[in-house]
Amino acid sequence: MPAIERPRLLELPERLVGENIVVRPYRLGDAAAHFAAVQEDRAELAEWVAWTDNFQTLADSEDYVLKMAGRWVTREGLIMGIFSRDEKTLYGGTGFHGFDWKVPSLEIGWFLRQSARGQGIGAAAVALCCKLAFEKIGANRVWGTVDVLNDRSWRLFERVGFTREAHLRGECRDHRGVVRDTFVYAMLAREWQRENSAFS
Numbered sequence: 001m002p003a004i005e006r007p008r009l010l011e012l013p014e015r016l017v018g019e020n021i022v023v024r025p026y027r028l029g030d031a032a033a034h035f036a037a038v039q040e041d042r043a044e045l046a047e048w049v050a051w052t053d054n055f056q057t058l059a060d061s062e063d064y065v066l067k068m069a070g071r072w073v074t075r076e077g078l079i080m081g082i083f084s085r086d087e088k089t090l091y092g093g094t095g096f097h098g099f100d101w102k103v104p105s106l107e108i109g110w111f112l113r114q115s116a117r118g119q120g121i122g123a124a125a126v127a128l129c130c131k132l133a134f135e136k137i138g139a140n141r142v143w144g145t146v147d148v149l150n151d152r153s154w155r156l157f158e159r160v161g162f163t164r165e166a167h168l169r170g171e172c173r174d175h176r177g178v179v180r181d182t183f184v185y186a187m188l189a190r191e192w193q194r195e196n197s198a199f200s
Contacts, residue, residue, distance in 0.1 A: 016132055021128075035057075079093065080129075143165075158185075164185055
């Protein structure tokens, strides 16, 4: 895969449509749905991510969705919401927040509200993101990290077809100050081409 010299010029679809979900960039009007998703599962999310305290009010979510919408336009961040097919309910968020355009390599992440778990929604959303990365962006590699104790997330990586590349022992402190082990997962373009039929 060639390097991407001008990522701002990438032509990307505004909606990724799956069987039961739509994954799309945030936009004006999404704040209430975003805030509701965080509120539903604030305590559980706080076990794994540091950002829940950033969303104490609806205005916090309004600020966030507009910021992410702007970053989508400039390709500085490709963060999207995971919506129901009618786009009335936000199941969670996903997208790419780390880039090495020379490879090109994209770092993926996600969260799901409690009521959306156990239904294949997360795996479908990550698969749609991989389709975007490999078939539209021209990425060579999609990768992510996960706390070893977060078995829901690392099992999701494996369901979509990612390979565990590393187990980094005592690699960092989490947002609560606890030293953690980290798994690194990745998928390459050639692997996506071989495996994506399961999600087409």
